[in-house]
Amino acid sequence: QVQLQESGPGLVKPSQTLSLTCTVSGGSISSGAYFWSWIRQFPGKGLEWIGDITYSGSTKYNPTLMSRGTISLDTSENHFSLKLSSVSAADTAVYYCARRFVDTRDDWFDPWGQGTLVTVSS
Amino acid sequence: DIQMTQSPSSLSASVGDRVTVFCRASQSIRSHLNWYQQKPGKAPKLLIYSASSLQSGVPSRFSGGGSETAFTLTISDLQPEDFATYYCQQSYITPLTFGRGTKVEIK
Numbered sequence: 001q002v003q004l005q006e007s008g009p010g011l012v013k014p015s016q017t018l019s020l021t022c023t024v025s026g027g028s029i030s031s032g033a034y035f036w037s038w039i040r041q042f043p044g045k046g047l048e049w050i051g052d053i054t055y056s057g058s059t060k061y062n063p064t065l066m067s068r069g070t071i072s073l074d075t076s077e078n079h080f081s082l083k084l085s086s087v088s089a090a091d092t093a094v095y096y097c098a099r100r101f102v103d104t105r106d107d108w109f110d111p112w113g114q115g116t117l118v119t120v121s122s
Numbered sequence: 123d124i125q126m127t128q129s130p131s132s133l134s135a136s137v138g139d140r141v142t143v144f145c146r147a148s149q150s151i152r153s154h155l156n157w158y159q160q161k162p163g164k165a166p167k168l169l170i171y172s173a174s175s176l177q178s179g180v181p182s183r184f185s186g187g188g189s190e191t192a193f194t195l196t197i198s199d200l201q202p203e204d205f206a207t208y209y210c211q212q213s214y215i216t217p218l219t220f221g222r223g224t225k226v227e228i229k
């Protein structure tokens with residue numbers, strides 16, 4: 001079965017760029033049926049969809065990021081990545097990657113990675 | 123953005139109880155509503171998609187209902203492993219949005 005695993009620094013300084021990678025195993029990231037997504041969970045437990053990328057490289061982002069986010073795909077490594085620029089303490093969260101199934105009727109996130117805590121602090 | 127409002131924010135229940143969690147959307151989302159279960163330190167897990175379809179492997183004591191703006195998640199015969207936080211999520215339009223969660227605690 002498909003599994004996802006996030007990796008990246010757990011501490012980022014304010015104003016710098018947060019960079020995370022999600023490695024997919026048990027399935028190909030090139031499958032056309034899925035989008036590959038990033039979601040974060042704030043310390044107060046609220047969940048926020050960050051954005052996704054399709055197998056062809058099309059992206060969509062949450063406007064709340066104010067154009068700070070970039071999601072990219074590496075099919076040769078079977079992983080996808082998130083970069084979030086100009087971070088502040090408000091970006092401190094657990095970051096999850098997830099596979100998103102989308103068709104005309106159904107649209108859901110499953111499975112999710114285990115999550116990685118990123119703290120923004122000097 | 124579509125706002126998702128869950129109620130109650132927490133509830134206490136006993137093993138064997140029937141529990142219902144409510145989720146309301148700020149506008150019609152037809153049946154584009156998913157439910158997730160999250161246990162402490164773990165990622166959310168998909169339980170119900172498209173308002174009422176049970177994800178493969180999820181016990182049949184979980185059921186979902188509703189459409190347009192009002193939705194429910196019901197757990198019949200609550201089991202010890204069901205004590206967790208439950209989130210609804212709309213997939214009708216981006217940005218995709220989640221409810222704030224309902225924590226089901228042991229009475």
